[in-house]
Amino acid sequence: MKKVLFVFGTRPEAIKMAPLIKEFNNNPDKFKCTICLTAQHRQMLDQVMNFFSITPDYDLNLMQPNQTLFDITSKGLKALEQVFEEVQPDLVFVQGDTTTAFIGGLAGFYKKVPVAHLEAGLRSGNKLSPFPEEGNRIMIGHLASLHLAPTILAKQNLAAEGITKDVHIVGNTVIDALFLGLDIIKENEEPYKEYFKGIDFSKKVILVTGHRRESFGIPFENICNAIKEIAAAFGDEVEIVYPVHMNPSVQATVGSILKGIRNVHLIEPLDYPYLIWLMNNSHLVLTDSGGIQEEAPSLGKPVLVMRDVTERTEGIDAGTAKLVGTDLDTIVRETTRLMTDNHYYSSMAQAVNPYGDGQTSKKIAELL
Structure with missing residues (x-):
């Protein structure tokens, strides 16, 4: 039996680790799982843990007001030393590019425990952007023994750095989590229907998410004005739902341009x-979020990416998403096309999602 330690501490890590933990727990004769939370983020992490019914064995509870990277790294690494000594794992899993993932990989290296890196090989090409994530990705890549790459491009990125041993293209567990989450929701959808009762789902629903700092200023105003034009152009045909990020700059711009429009619903973050x-009950998605670019295509929802560049070029190449930038006219034109051209809509909705088919966790379990 292989003793496997999962180390994570943020909401995105929890989402992507959850289906893998579930899969390993379904094979108790092969794997003994131990879950260690750093709680680099607290509230958002706990929400996901509760939703997926996952209970940690260790909770380091690192989150503190105004904590720095130095704080998280030093306190977390020292706390993990004791966890490793008690668990004596055969393998440690880390996910992505957080500081938690980095210290989990470093602790594994110090203890000479093989490190499995989930979502290996993502690269922007600039060590300072995103910061510190790009640096974390690179360092974890050179510490890890098992590289679980989501796509061919990720594998090629690793090869460019001389990492070619034990690299496996398995897809992304975010798709596994999506399907697992929807299965849980189907057991009782009433709370969700009640929460969104103010939205008319007999109309075409456009889900909007937008909050990236890189767009603040004129570009973000363009995004909001494009949404305003789309709302006016389609009137009673469309409902636009925008969970608005709590960042004051986002709140101010969105409120000044979109507040009070009858078919635009500005709601709290979800x-x-x-x-x-x-997302599952929407017609299409306008977003600058990386995760949604991966998830929405698995539900047959075309994605318009409101950024000038994206690290997730695989979706653009596959046709599941289209890069529209922050130009008002381009956003309106491409949204209009998806709303009115059924053939164009179908070509995006039916394109194969390059990020996986929901079987990534099973592939990893079989690999081990």
Whole structure:
């Protein structure tokens, strides 16, 4: 039996680890799982853990007001030393590019425990952008023994750095989590229907998410004005739902341009299950979020990416998403095309999602 330690501490890590933990727990004769939370983020992490019914064995509870990277790294690494000594794992799993993932990989290296890196090989090409994530990705890549790459491009990125041993293309567990989450929701959809009762789902629903700092200023105003034009152009045919990020700059711009428009619903940020329920019941998605670019195509929802560049070029190449930037006319034109051209809509909705088919966790379990 292989003793496997899972180390994570943020909401995105929890979402992507959850289906893998479930799969390993379904094979108790092969794997003994131990879950260690750093709680680099607290509230958002706990929401996901509760939704997926996962209970940690260790909770380091690192989150503190105004904590720095130095704080998280030093306190977390020292706390993990004791966890490793008690668990004596055969393998440690880390996910993505957080500081938690980095210290989990470093602790594994110090203890000479093989490190499995979930979602390996993502690269922007600039060590300082995103910061510190790109640096974390690179360092974890060179510490890890098992590289679980989501796509061919990720594998090629690793090869460019000389990492070619034990690299496996398995897809992304975010798709596994999406399907697992929707299965849980189907057991009782009433809370979700009640929460969104103010939205008319007999109309075409457009889900909007937008909050990236890189767009602040004129570009973000363009995005909001494009949404305003789309709302006016389609009137009673469309409902636009925008969970607005709590960042004051986002709140101010969105409020000044979109508040009071009858078919634009500005709502509070959504917990993970409410977001995927809404996504599943939408017609299309306008977003600058990386995760949604991966998830929405698995539900047959075309995605318009409101950024000038994206690290997730595989979706653009596959035709599941289209890069529209922050130009008002381009956003309106491409949204209009998806709303009125059924053939164009179908070509995006039916394109194969390059990020996986929901079987990534099983592939990893079989690999081990």
